[in-house]
Amino acid sequence: MEEEEGEEGEEEENEGRKRRRRRGRKSRMKGTGEGDYSSLFGIRRIIFCTHLRRHCSMHRVRLFPMFLLLASICPARPACSPAEEGEQTTLSCTVNTAKTCNTDTKIEWFVDSYTNGRILGCSNAGCGSFFRDIFSSTDSGSTLTISKVSRTVPAQFSMETRWNCRFCNGPDVTACNMLEIYAKPEKRSCTVTENIAVPGDIESVTVSCSTTKVYPEAKCSFERSASGGLFITIKRTPTYNHTELTGSPVYYRSECSVDVPVAELGEGTHSFSAFIYPDVTDGIDLITTTIASATVTLTLPGAPSYTCSPEMIQGYFNGKSARCTCSLTSDGYPKGQVQWYRGSQTVPGVSGGVVDLSFDSSNLCNDEESEDDSKSKDHLQRYLFLLEQIKRASLKRRAFTMMSGGVLKPYISNPVLPEERLFFLFDTVDLFKCIRNNWLAQKYLEKTFLFPPVRESTSAAGKSLTQAKFSHLRKLYNAESLSTLKLAPALNLKSLNPTPTEKQSVNLMLRIFDRRNVTALQQYGPTWSLDTSGTREFLNLIIQLWNMLNVKHPLKGIRHRDDTCKPVHSMSDDNIATIQSSLAWLEKWKGQGLKAREGV
Incomplete structure (x- = not known):
């Protein structure tokens, strides 16, 4: 019995807690009907409005799931196209003209600047206006036609104002927030002036444009074109000078100019143009460009x-x-x-x-x-x-020859300390690229170098000149192009057929002078029934020289297990002897009397 009474007491306590929670929710909902969260967030409502005008409608906005906000949403600001002075234009009112109207007047038009407000009214019988020569309407009054845009007629108000319409005595609907009136610029002209500090030295170019009559004040956008190319916008802020002309209504004489440094123009013949337009919305689209008749030609100085x-x-x-x-x-x-x-x-x-x-x-x-x-x-x-x-090897050779007194020498005497020598050094990397380039430039179909044998044993065999054929490398690439496993993986199309720009790449040159190409030619030579010994001998020598002249680490020879990669420590090193024998071989090759691109 006591347990049952305990359970009933616990149920009553739970019901009490539920009632208290419901009362709390009701108290928070009181006033707004949706809940007041100002104590939590410090706000009661937020008003969003693009501009403070009449007829802003109130809406509840639910931001799920946290809280509610009261928002005041104003209609978007109506816009209308600028109207040209002296021309006809129309304004449209967005209303439902098919809706039944209980009043005689169905649509009325108003302007803010007119004391009486109304300028035209339409009913089922038609439209009428006190200014019938200026304003008219068809299409049930939803479209207002201004026969001739003017800033002086009618005298009672200015057309540069806000235009509203009203349907069946309802709230005003803005058809045009502000009608912009413009007059196109007259007698436009542009000139180009070269700003010269001293004779023959131009610093900048000034493009100046003007119009004798425009309304409102003119704006300018300048463009330039180099050597007949497309016109591009000059991204510099123009300077303006506006003069108000006498008389009514008001017009202006407008002048604008922009300075362009020659550093921005660059070499070539430059033409200039400008858009001179009234300062209204999208005014630049209302006129065509004005091209200056004068041009400016800039040239680079000749080579020293x-x-x-x-x-x-x-x-x-x-x-x-x-x-x-x-x-x-x-x-x-x-x-x-x-x-x-x-x-x-x-x-x-x-x-x-x-x-x-x-x-x-x-x-x-x-x-x-x-x-x-x-x-x-x-x-x-x-x-x-x-x-x-x-940087060009040919120019270096000419310069060193001149310094050597007309005959190229490896060194000259120091003019200050005659006992010392000044040595001329050529970039070895460029020399190796020149070897590859000369090989590719051979006239023969197989791109053949004719050179004396590197080893005396070859000469003793009765061969006065040995052949190194670039075609062997191309044949090697074609033979392995579809293979997954390759004996000569370094070869590719770019290394075998480099463009003038790609010939500057050291990596592509090293793909030709690669030790694996020598091994691959030795393997494929008997299969093709080709004698590749000359090509292999030439590649071996060039690869040896490259290794000796490109030692960047004292342990490179040990790491690569190649003695040619070891640094030179004394004149008795084997690599010095190899370099000296290679120089003797080059002198012997030079003495063969072969013509350029015909074996050498």
Whole structure:
């Protein structure tokens, strides 16, 4: 019995808790009917409205699942197209004209700037207006036609205002929030002015445009075209000058201009144009472009040429000074300048592209270096290579030949310290690429190099010249192109048929001079019934030289298990002997008298 009473008490307590929760919910729902969460979120409602106008309707917005907000939603701002002064235009009112109307007047039109407000009314019998010569309507009054847009007629109000319509005495509906009236620009013209600081040196170009009459004030958008190409927009802010003309209504004379630095234009013949348009919505679409008749042609300066004193070319000073002069073959427009460099640093104090090197032997002492001697050394370090870093091997050869007195030598005497030598170095990577390029440039169908045998045993066999055929590598690639496992995986189409740009790639060159190609040719040669010994001998020699001249780590030879990859520690190293024998072989090849592209 006691247990039953305990259970009944527990049920009554649970029911009490449920009643209290229901009362709490009701108290929170009181007032709004949906619940007041201001104590939780510190807000009662949020009003969203694009602009504070009449007839903003109230709506409840449920943001599930958290809380409710009261939102005031205003209708979107009605827009209408700009109207040209003196021309006809129409305004449309979005109402349901098919709806039954209990009043005589079905649709009315109003303007904000008119005291009386109403300018036209329509019923089932038709439309009428006090301004019947200006405003009319058909289509049950939902469309208002303005016969001639004007800023002075009618005199009672301005057309540059908001236009509303009303259906069956209902709320106003905005048909046009603000009617923009414009007058197209008259007598448009554009000029191009070259801004010249000194004769022959242009700094910038100014494009100026104007119109004698426009309303409202004009805006401008400038464009440019290089050498007959497409016109592109000039992304610089124009400057404006507007002058109000006398008379009524108001018109303006507008001028605009933009400055364009020559650095943005670049080389070529440049044309300019501009859109001069009234400052209304989408005004740029209302007119056509105006093209300036004048053009500006900019040219780059010609490649520089230089002359040096014979003592500079021959590598010594014969007297107290030497001179080098660098000049442009053509000045260009804007006028170019000559600049000397030491490495990547500009050399200050150079006038007219002339460099003077001074050396005075009377100031030298036996035990200490004179100040002039120190300057001479500094000058020599700066100007030994007279041009900025030369990358083409052919140009390097010409420059080194000139410095050697007309005959290319591996070194010249130091003009400051005659007991020392200055050596000329060619980029070995470029030399290897030249070997590959010359091989590809051979006239013979099989791209054949004719070279003296590398080993004396081959010469003793009665062969005066050995053949290295590039076609062997192409045949090797074709034989393995469809195979999954390849003896020569380095070969590909790009390495065998490089474009002029791809010939600069070291990686593609190394795919030709690859040790695996030698092994593959040795394997396939008997199968093809071809003698590939000459090609293999040539590849082996070039690969050996590459390995010796490209040692970047002291342990490379050990890691690759290749003695040719070991660094040189003394003149008695085997690699030095191999390099010397290779030089002798090159001299022997040079002495064969073969013509370029015909075996060499």
